Amino acid sequence: MDFPPKRIPDSVTRRSFIGGSDARIIMGSDAGALLRLWQEKRGEVEPADLSGDMIVQLGTATEHLNRAWYERQTGHAIEHIQRRVFHPVHKWMAATLDGRVHQTAAVFEAKFMLPWNFSEEAAADKHMAQLQHNMWVVAAGTAVLSIITGGGRWVEIKIHADPLYQHLLLTAEKKFWRGVQNGEAPQLFGVEPPRPRLAAVRVVDMTGSNAWAEFAALYRKSNAVAREHERAKTELKALVPEDAKEASGHGLRAKRSKAGAISFDMVDAA
Secondary structure (H helix, E strand, O other): OOOOOOOOOOHHHHOOOEOHHHHHHHOOOOHHHHHHHHHHHOOOOOOOOOOOOHHHHHHHHOHHHHHHHHHHHHOOOEEOOOEEEEOOOOOOEEEEEOEEEOOOOOEEEEEEEOOOOOOHHHHHHHHHHHHHHHHHHHOOOEEEEEEEEOOOOEEEEEEEOOHHHHHHHHHHHHHHHHHHHHOOOOOOOOOOOOOOOOOOOOOOOOOOOHHHHHHHHHHHHHHHHHHHHHHHHHHHHHHOOOOOOEEEEOOEEEEEOOOOOEEEEEOOOO
16 A cells, blocks of 8 residues: 655755754754755755655554544644744744644644654654754744554653754754855754653663662662761751851861851861
């Protein structure tokens, strides 16, 4: 069965702006992909034919299911499906949205990902530039990454707009776009994407981790000593006279700061 390619403009129209998927390449680490994108925007090469890319086609084929599943799981409605929006000032910036969440105005992005070594952190990292670009174009404060994996799992990741990263993104895109116009070949920009605020929802068994086993044993061994240490500090602080700037004895010295806080350090016993 032949799946239709994802709904994108023809190559001539696409050359007239930078979109969210372009932002991912511009902010990425693949110099070859960046150079090809530059050539595409200049009309020197045609965009790659993705009709034979199974992952891309699975994303296209599951987009409707993804959207419907998100609406069913959250109770939120998706609107503005496949709407193209241009930035009000930078007309060379555009976003072709998978949709927007009606109740929150969040940018909605539907993705299909393979289950092998899947992690929410890696998924957010992979699509961060695209989401931040789209949020910037439509002035949205949040985005929703709705992911269906090949393992039959659905994941929702909420991403917040990051002003600092968006500033760097805009700087990189401006430089890239100037290069498209004046013929200067692009260079990788080299900016780390911001870490997403992921909800803590998993229960993880760390039995198979040797490092966890080592430090768990150390924690258990030192726990009682640590409690005794904290009790000793509390009792010693209470013994320091209120008008004393410093107190010492038995190899221990207490110092009172101008703010009244007491700290300890060990000294050689006389």
